[in-house]
Amino acid sequence: MERFAVMLLIAIMLFGCTVPSRTWNESTTSTVSGNVSVNDTPPFIDGSNPLKNRPPVVSLTSGNLTGYAPFQPSPIYYSCDDEDGNLDYCQLLSDGVVIKDSRTAADMSLDSSEWPTFTTAGKHTLEFRAVDKEGETASSSIVFTVTSTGDQGSGGVTQIPMGMRSLYGGNLAWPVGCELGVNCSISNYPDLDKDGRASCGNTYEGHEGTDIAVNWDQMDKGMDVYAAADGVVQWVFDGRYDRCTSFGPDAVITNPDCAPPSEDMYPGGISGYQVCTDLGPYCSAQKRIEKGWTQCYFCFWGGNVVVIRHPDNPYVFVTRYDHFRTGSITVRPGDTVTAGQKIGQVGSAGRSSGPHLHFEVWSDWYAPLDPWTTSCTPQ
Ligand SMILES: [Zn+2]
Numbered sequence: 001m002e003r004f005a006v007m008l009l010i011a012i013m014l015f016g017c018t019v020p021s022r023t024w025n026e027s028t029t030s031t032v033s034g035n036v037s038v039n040d041t042p043p044f045i046d047g048s049n050p051l052k053n054r055p056p057v058v059s060l061t062s063g064n065l066t067g068y069a070p071f072q073p074s075p076i077y078y079s080c081d082d083e084d085g086n087l088d089y090c091q092l093l094s095d096g097v098v099i100k101d102s103r104t105a106a107d108m109s110l111d112s113s114e115w116p117t118f119t120t121a122g123k124h125t126l127e128f129r130a131v132d133k134e135g136e137t138a139s140s141s142i143v144f145t146v147t148s149t150g151d152q153g154s155g156g157v158t159q160i161p162m163g164m165r166s167l168y169g170g171n172l173a174w175p176v177g178c179e180l181g182v183n184c185s186i187s188n189y190p191d192l193d194k195d196g197r198a199s200c201g202n203t204y205e206g207h208e209g210t211d212i213a214v215n216w217d218q219m220d221k222g223m224d225v226y227a228a229a230d231g232v233v234q235w236v237f238d239g240r241y242d243r244c245t246s247f248g249p250d251a252v253i254t255n256p257d258c259a260p261p262s263e264d265m266y267p268g269g270i271s272g273y274q275v276c277t278d279l280g281p282y283c284s285a286q287k288r289i290e291k292g293w294t295q296c297y298f299c300f301w302g303g304n305v306v307v308i309r310h311p312d313n314p315y316v317f318v319t320r321y322d323h324f325r326t327g328s329i330t331v332r333p334g335d336t337v338t339a340g341q342k343i344g345q346v347g348s349a350g351r352s353s354g355p356h357l358h359f360e361v362w363s364d365w366y367a368p369l370d371p372w373t374t375s376c377t378p379q
Contacts, residue, residue, distance in 0.1 A: 088132055091129045093128075096127075160339055164340050165379060167378045175227070175321065175359050178214060185212075186211065187202060188202050189207070190208055190372070191204065192208065209322070212359060213355065215355065219348065222328075224342045225346055228316075229310050233307075233343075234333060235306070236307075236329055238324065239304070239326060240350060241256075241326065242304065242323075243255075244258035244350065245258075245348070245354065247260070248260070257350070258303075267297035274299050275305055277297050277300075279298070300350075301350055302324075302352070303323060303350025304328075304349040305320065305324070305350070306321045306324065306331065307319075317363050317365070318365070321344070323348055323358055
């Protein structure tokens, strides 16, 4: 047992020595996030013989650009191939410098120990390149931004999984498994100044979130909802009816869960489309004075709701997700989640007239912010 412990210590020491790339300043929070794009060069075919002289193909198959400072990334996987078997070599370049080289067509990975060091803020490029014996090349590049937030403290990083769109300056992942304008739309933007208008598009007076709408067919097939940032699940409400089409008093005919609450609000209370939290440890006397709270609970009108806290994130305090499909929620209070992790599926529970995700971003307890001030679409 003791020998094992010593060997483990040596292994840790050795491993530590093989990772010289941790040149981040400990006091600097560094982010790899957002604006991740994969540009696949489409293979083109030699006109004289479509079965010969095909250019090679590279593609990114999976991977995450993840990491807190000191940077500890997840592996990236990519494939490199040439259909007519003439591959000469396959390379991975970091900001133009070859960091991995292969002479065979293969599914390849870039694991943590091979990961290049990104010590400067700004745009960086990882390029996957294949060259065949006819000298034709194909390449696929990932351009991403490394930002430094100076002395804002440790943590505070949201990593957007590769291939996912981002919003709020790259600090949040797009929270639905759909492509905006293709199979979903933003039906309402936030209206935080309560003037009934939103510069990006539709809204209604006092709407505090972003509504991302899909159709019933997509809901029935299952449209995933993702955590928009790393965090800890705060509250979960599930089990309410999920096919509401209206939410006035008449909605009780469809299902009582679609109609206005018939009871007063109270901590933990659930009635109609309303579900109320119990604030638990957040309900301190000091907090009540500090915040001017007279009530010690929050009520949501989304029926099936998830609220995630982001304790290490300097930009986002809480994200909130409403209207889930009944029984689809896959997280529980206290669970740690990462950006892009599935937390449930889109539904039409609560105060809803059709399948959509109502997505809120808070800067403090129940202080919604507008994540669309710099762009009206995910990046
Ligand atoms: Zn909404």
